[in-house]
Amino acid sequence: MSKRKIHIIWLLVATVMTLAGIYAGYQLSFRAPASGMDATYVKPNKIDELLQFIRDHYVDRIDVDSLEEKVINDILAQLDPHSVYIPKAESESVRETMQGNFVGLGVEFQMDRDTFTILRVIPHSPAQRAGLRAFDQIICIDGDTVAGRHMPLDSIVERIKGPEDTEVDLCIYRPGADSLFEVGIRRNRVPIVSVPAAFMVNDTLGYIKIDLFSDNTYEEFVRALKDLKDHGMKALVLDLRGNSGGYLKQANLVADEFLPRGDLIFFTKNHQNQVKKVYATGRGLFEEGPLYVLIDENTASAAEIVAGALQDNDRAVIVGRRSFGKGLVQEEIQLKDGSIMRITTARYYTPSGRSIQRPYQKGHLREYENDYYRRYYSGELFSPDSIHLNDSLKYYTKGGRTVYGGGGIMPDTFVPLDRGYLQDSYQLITLGHTLNRVLQEYVKAHYRDLMRMSPEDYVRSDTIADSIFRYMLKHTGQEDESFPGEKTRRFKNFLHAVLGRDLYGTGVFEQIRLKEDRMLHKILHPADTPAVEAKDTLHVPAR
Numbered sequence: 001m002s003k004r005k006i007h008i009i010w011l012l013v014a015t016v017m018t019l020a021g022i023y024a025g026y027q028l029s030f031r032a033p034a035s036g037m038d039a040t041y042v043k044p045n046k047i048d049e050l051l052q053f054i055r056d057h058y059v060d061r062i063d064v065d066s067l068e069e070k071v072i073n074d075i076l077a078q079l080d081p082h083s084v085y086i087p088k089a090e091s092e093s094v095r096e097t098m099q100g101n102f103v104g105l106g107v108e109f110q111m112d113r114d115t116f117t118i119l120r121v122i123p124h125s126p127a128q129r130a131g132l133r134a135f136d137q138i139i140c141i142d143g144d145t146v147a148g149r150h151m152p153l154d155s156i157v158e159r160i161k162g163p164e165d166t167e168v169d170l171c172i173y174r175p176g177a178d179s180l181f182e183v184g185i186r187r188n189r190v191p192i193v194s195v196p197a198a199f200m201v202n203d204t205l206g207y208i209k210i211d212l213f214s215d216n217t218y219e220e221f222v223r224a225l226k227d228l229k230d231h232g233m234k235a236l237v238l239d240l241r242g243n244s245g246g247y248l249k250q251a252n253l254v255a256d257e258f259l260p261r262g263d264l265i266f267f268t269k270n271h272q273n274q275v276k277k278v279y280a281t282g283r284g285l286f287e288e289g290p291l292y293v294l295i296d297e298n299t300a301s302a303a304e305i306v307a308g309a310l311q312d313n314d315r316a317v318i319v320g321r322r323s324f325g326k327g328l329v330q331e332e333i334q335l336k337d338g339s340i341m342r343i344t345t346a347r348y349y350t351p352s353g354r355s356i357q358r359p360y361q362k363g364h365l366r367e368y369e370n371d372y373y374r375r376y377y378s379g380e381l382f383s384p385d386s387i388h389l390n391d392s393l394k395y396y397t398k399g400g401r402t403v404y405g406g407g408g409i410m411p412d413t414f415v416p417l418d419r420g421y422l423q424d425s426y427q428l429i430t431l432g433h434t435l436n437r438v439l440q441e442y443v444k445a446h447y448r449d450l451m452r453m454s455p456e457d458y459v460r461s462d463t464i465a466d467s468i469f470r471y472m473l474k475h476t477g478q479e480d481e482s483f484p485g486e487k488t489r490r491f492k493n494f495l496h497a498v499l500g501r502d503l504y505g506t507g508v509f510e511q512i513r514l515k516e517d518r519m520l521h522k523i524l525h526p527a528d529t530p531a532v533e534a535k536d537t538l539h540v541p542a543r
Helices: 003-028 044-057 064-076 088-099 153-160 217-230 248-256 302-312 365-369 371-378 419-431 433-445 447-451 455-460 462-476 485-504 506-516 518-524
Strands: 084-086 101-104 107-112 115-121 137-141 167-174 179-186 188-191 197-200 205-209 235-239 264-270 275-279 291-295 317-320 328-334 340-349 394-396 402-404
Touching (some): 064 084, 064 340, 084 088, 088 101, 115 433, 115 485, 137 153, 205 217, 205 506, 217 248, 248 264, 248 302, 264 302, 291 518, 317 518, 433 447, 433 462, 433 485, 455 506, 485 506
Parallel strands (some): 235 291
Antiparallel strands (some): 084 340, 107 115, 115 137, 137 167, 197 205, 264 275, 264 340, 328 340
């Protein structure tokens, strides 16, 4: 038999196996797919017979489950870039992220020399309530010494993890205070915060960052929005950079807070051309007032829905770079063994009718995944002139402004990627563990002064930034000449921000980082950014 015939037979078998898996998952799904997927034509008995025959009679021992997973992945790869299979081993982590919590202590740590050092303590976690701090060192767990033994990280994780409402006893050394103490911590739910930062940039401009649209996002967002309004907010920056999406319902609720009753937020269309439209309810907390939405090449899916809705309804100015371009709707199917399949059943469209999804070729996932590099080398991330706008995909906002389809959301105001920032980031990555060690030693040397500072004092302190930078130069053998002018300023800002995150949380990190943020600078000082064309404006269109 020729290789071609063998290949065709194998592909047919693989296809049938995958369809059977989809059918089984559909039958066991916790919710019926909105698209009305119909798998009644599949004959699962043939697949059962084939798998059973392989188990019983195949000449070699073979893991049939892993073979089945491989075939499923191969077939899904032929559909579209976002129909995916998530194995059982990964599904729990995915589920925890989307639920917005997990069971544990709430610490992030790493091996430093021969001791496990806490890098960050998650706010509102059991660890924080027990008084643990960044740079505390774990000496023993449940009476067993772990320091100085060069134990693998996985073994420490297993000792710290455990069922909810059980206790683990830790012996902690606090370098800055030169103290050793024991603490018992009861494992509990640890929040995964999706709105990590919300603060006032100045007397009237507020800032809210959303990292992901999880189960808790809307609740966190409304709480932050109300707090900023109580502090006098008249205008808002909504930061969706790096937001990969999540639950569409949560994104819809967030967009609704900005739009008056009756405004179309988005619509979907399936393979039968059935259209489902979602409108604003008019119950929003911030339906008037200047609004700026920050996006970049990593803003995707549900985050693009929010940006597109606010742009097409002339409610906000979109600032940044073209978004990722994921406009496919997935239905999640829970399989019996705990694994998950996400199958594309429809497409997203913005109110003006634009499809968010960027073009792709079935079976060419590598090319699709490498789109970032294409954008980088084509110059699109650095100049709006490098972006090809297709006149056949021209659409109009509610107020008559021209916007373009073709994949992703095009910003109203383009802000280029900072090449210097990329180079600095690479240099910081190469420092790796050395940088964490420098920060740890800095805290040890300045412990009492740092512990007396409030988060607000830390953010405002320029002397801290200079002090950390000098300490890093001294302890890494770097020379001042390696950090000329602007680079020195960026490095100081980064070190100041990272230590602030470790000591006080992500909110402090974002407050400090925004001092060097080109997009925020463009909003605050629109005339000071020559890289952006003069025709770009930052006033919110009148409604």
